[in-house]
Amino acid sequence: MVGNDKGVTLIEILAxxxxxxxxxxSVLQFFPQISRFNQHNENKTMGINLAKEELVKxxxxxxxxxxxxxxxxxxxxxxxxxxxxxxFDYLTFKANKKGLQIFVKIKKTPELSDSSDAHYxxxxxxxxxxxxxxxxxxxxxxxx
Numbered sequence: 402m403v404g405n406d407k408g409v410t411l412i413e414i415l416a417x418x419x420x421x422x423x424x425x426x427s428v429l430q431f432f433p434q435i436s437r438f439n440q441h442n443e444n445k446t447m448g449i450n451l452a453k454e455e456l457v458k459x460x461x462x463x464x465x466x467x468x469x470x471x472x473x474x475x476x477x478x479x480x481x482x483x484x485x486x487x488x489f490d491y492l493t494f495k496a497n498k499k500g501l502q503i504f505v506k507i508k509k510t511p512e513l514s515d516s517s518d519a520h521y522x523x524x525x526x527x528x529x530x531x532x533x534x535x536x537x538x539x540x541x542x543x544x545x
Contacts, residue, residue, distance in 0.1 A: 444528070444534060445534060445535065447499065448501060448526045448534035448535040449535050449537075451498065451499055451501065451503075451526060452503075452524050452526050452535050452536065452537045453537065455474075455498075455503055455505070455524050456522065456524050456537055456538075456539045458474045459474065459505060459507070459522050459524070459539075459541060460522060460539050460540065460541045460542070461541075462474055462541070463541055463542070463543045463544065465492065465494075465507065466492070466507070466509070466520065466541075466543060469492050469494075473494065476496040476497075476498060477494045477495065477496040477503075477505070478494065478495055478496070479492070479493075479494055480493045480494060480495055481493055482509070483506070489508055489509070489510065490508075490509045490510070491506040491507060491508055491509065491523075492506070492507045492509060493505065493506050493507075494507075500528070500529065501526045501527065501528060501534060502526065502527045502528075502529075502531075503524065503525075503526055504524070504525045504526075504527070505522065505523070505524050505525075506521075506522070506523040506525075507520055507521070507522050507523075507541065508520050508521040508522075511543075518542060518543040518544075519540040519541065519542050519543075520540065520541045520542075520543060521538065521540060522538060522539050522540060522541050523536065523537075523538045524536060524537050524538065
């Protein structure tokens with residue numbers, strides 16, 4: 402019998418198909434992970450932007466220090482005064498916006514030196530599972 406080396410055998414085709422299948426399966430597993438990562442980054446970016454917007458609202462809401470239950474930005478409820486450390490009291494507020502829970506703490510006493518009347522404002526955003534998305538802080542200047 403004379404050997405014919407010009408063709409491809411069935412075994413060679415099956416081996417090549419198996420190798421390609423293994424490579425494709427391992428590559429395709431990255432796509433769902435990339436999608437989840439992109440969704441996480443999108444939520445984080447939205448949360449950061451929302452936190453910045455809310456911080457701007459609160460830094461211009463100095464009247465809340467005098468009458469916390471009356472001078473609130475839209476959508477917020479006053480949740481009381483909390484003593485978070487031995488020497489500082491905070492006014493606390495909460496709201497739900499864009500699927501996120503927003504928690505605001507405002508230090509009742511000025512944060513900086515006696516010459517400034519700047520109160521610390523802390524904003525924290527959590528998702529529906531209670532996991533922190535982002536937080537930011539700033540200062541509310543109270544006119545004398």
